[in-house]
Amino acid sequence: MSAHFSFEIVNAVDYDELRTDYAPDAVAWVTERGRLGPGSIVVDLAAGTGQLSRRFRPLGVDLVAVEPAANMRAVMEERLPAVRVLEGTAESIPLAAGSVDAVVVGNAFHHFDRERAFAEIARVLRPGGVLALFWAWPVEEESLGYPGVREVDEVVESTRESCRIVTAYRSWMEPPQSAKGFGPFERREFPMTHVIPSERLSDLYATSSDVGSLPAAARADLLDRIRELSRGLPRILRLPARSVVDLCFRS
Numbered sequence: 006m007s008a009h010f011s012f013e014i015v016n017a018v019d020y021d022e023l024r025t026d027y028a029p030d031a032v033a034w035v036t037e038r039g040r041l042g043p044g045s046i047v048v049d050l051a052a053g054t055g056q057l058s059r060r061f062r063p064l065g066v067d068l069v070a071v072e073p074a075a076n077m078r079a080v081m082e083e084r085l086p087a088v089r090v091l092e093g094t095a096e097s098i099p100l101a102a103g104s105v106d107a108v109v110v111g112n113a114f115h116h117f118d119r120e121r122a123f124a125e126i127a128r129v130l131r132p133g134g135v136l137a138l139f140w141a142w143p144v145e146e147e148s149l150g151y152p153g154v155r156e157v158d159e160v161v162e163s164t165r166e167s168c169r170i171v172t173a174y175r176s177w178m179e180p181p182q183s184a185k186g187f188g189p190f191e192r193r194e195f196p197m198t199h200v201i202p203s204e205r206l207s208d209l210y211a212t213s214s215d216v217g218s219l220p221a222a223a224r225a226d227l228l229d230r231i232r233e234l235s236r237g238l239p240r241i242l243r244l245p246a247r248s249v250v251d252l253c254f255r256s
Contacts, residue, residue, distance in 0.1 A: 039135030
């Protein structure tokens with residue numbers, strides 16, 4: 006299942022500054038399992054503004070970020086000048102066959118055409134190369150301990166519950182089945198904390214594809230309601246989160 010969405014309607018600076026990061030331990034695990042290091046070619050696919058690229062860059066790997074949205078690429082090129090940034094999609098990666106050691110995907114595979122994306126990733130990966138799907142998920146039971154966060158969650162859920170993007174996203178909550186050309190997936194979870202000013206909570210939600218895809222009036226009403234509820238929250242929110250990684254190898 007896929008849910009295509011153009012992130013060119015999203016504020017790319019807000020996306021870069023507010024979206025959940027990925028746990029360093031998650032990146033370290035992928036690096037160790039994939040035997041990645043200096044000289045390894047790693048593709049950050051659907052890279053957004055480079056959240057995963059920031060984590061992999063200090064490891065000395067040769068990073069190539071592939072991203073379809075021009076606004077996202079512009080922010081990444083400005084803030085991560087050492088990363089090679091290419092226009093492309095998961096279904097059409099602008100790299101040669103068997104030319105890369107790893108492909109990493111941050112919170113984006115639900116936007117892809119699953120079969121076409123797996124086939125294209127298999128094409129560019131060398132045999133034995135690693136594919137790692139990163140997901141940034143909250144720890145809902147604990148984060149709802151903040152006064153007002155439960156109300157925000159309920160308002161958002163009631164607005165987007167029938168959204169096709171949400172349905173596609175939730176289809177990845179369970180570890181994925183293996184795909185043609187790849188071995189079985191293994192899943193690991195790594196705790197982290199998402200720190201965000203409460204006054205920016207509505208800006209964060211505005212960067213989400215499920216909210217961005219709402220009709221304009223419904224989106225505006227939802228964001229206004231989030232702003233209203235956020236006024237009763239502490240100034241800085243420290244929300245328990247987790248980086249979930251599904252990892253497999255090219256056959």
